[in-house]
Amino acid sequence: MRNTALQPEVSIIVHLQAIGGEVEACFQALSEQSLANCQFIIIHDGKSGDALYFANDFAAHDARFEIYLQMGIGCGAAYNYGLDCVKAPVVGFLSGFDVVASNFCEAMARALQTTSAEIAYCDFHNTLWQKPLTQYQEVGSNISNKLYRTTFIQSKLAAFREQIWYADVLFNYQALLQNPQLVAVPEVSVKQHQHNLLKEPTTDHCYDIFPVLTTIVEQAPLETRQELLPLFLEAIFIETLPKFWSYGAKDLGTIKRQTEYCLNFLTQHFPQWREVVSTLTLGTQFHDVYGRLPQLKMQQIDGWRGLSVLGMFKIRHFWQK
Secondary structure: EEEEOOOOOOOEEEOOOOOOOHHHHHHHHOOOOOOOOOOEEEEEEEOOHHHHHHHHHHHHHEEEEEEOOOOOOOHHHHHHHHHHOOOEEEEEEEEOOEEEOOOEEEEEEEHHHHHOOOOOEEEEOOOOOEEEEEOOOOOOOOOEEEEEEEEHHHHHOOOOOOOOOOOOHHHHHHHHHHOOOEEEEEEEEEEEHHHHHOOOOOOOOHHHHHHHHHEEEHHHHHHHHHHHHHHHHHHHHHHHHHHHOOOOOOOHHHHHHHHHHHHHHHHHOOOOHHHHHHOOOHHHHHHHHOOOOOOOOOHHHHHHHHHHHHHHOOOOHHHHH
C-alpha cells in the first residue's frame, strides 16, 4: 500500500458523478502523479453506483485516497465537505470525468510555490468537443484545470453555492472577480471525458446557467463589469448554445426560441456586445459558434433547416464541422 506520513503538498477533491469506466481513468491518473505527497479526497453522493467500487479498490492500495459517503448532497455541498478535509496548502477540484496529466500536481504546485500567484491554471480539453476548450493563454470557466492556494479560498471566497447545477462555474467566476494573481502552466493538461452524457440528451439544466451569470454580474463592481463580457460570451456560445442545438431540441421553433433567449440575455447585460466582439481575443470555439449565427437567419424559421447540417442532435458532430 502506498502511504506517506508527511503533510500533503496538494489536496485534490473529487466529486463522483460519473460512470465506472470514467472514474477508473480519473483515479488511475491521480495514482500515477509524479508528486507522491498528495491527498485525494473522494466524495461519493450515491449518484453513480459502480463508481464506489473503483474508489474503494484504489483506496485499498493507496492510502492517499480518502473515501467519504455523503448521499445526494450535490456538487456544491460535496466540494464544501471536501474543503473541510483539506490538509494541504494547495487544493484542486475534479469530477469523476476528469483525467489529469501525470505531472499535474507537481507542475501546478511548483508554479504556485515559485510565484506569488494564488491560482495556477492549465489546458483543458473536453472529449465531446473534439477540440481544446481552453488553452493555457485562456483562464476558462472550469475549476478542473486549476489549483488554488487554500488560504486564498479561506480568506477571499465564500463556500460553494449549494443546490444549484453550476456551483463549480459560479465558484470559478467568483474567484476571478477577486482579481487574483494567476500563473499559466502550459506543460500540463486536463481532459474531461463525458461520453455518457450523450446517452440521455436533455436541456433540463441548460437554463440553470443564467441565474449563475446574473449573480456574477450583480456582484461585480460597476467599473469592472465590462471585463466580464468574455466570460459571458464563453458561457453563452461555448457552453449553452451548442447544448440547446444538440440536446433534445427536435423542432426548429424551439431551437429558435432558445437561441433568442440566450442572445437577449446577453444583450440585457451587455447591450454593445456585438460591437465589442471584434476587438476581443476569444477562443476558436467561440468563433465557430458565433460565425454560424448569420447563416441561421433567425428572422425566418425556414433558415433554421441548416441546423441539421451542423449535427443538431449530437454535440460532437457540431464541433467536427
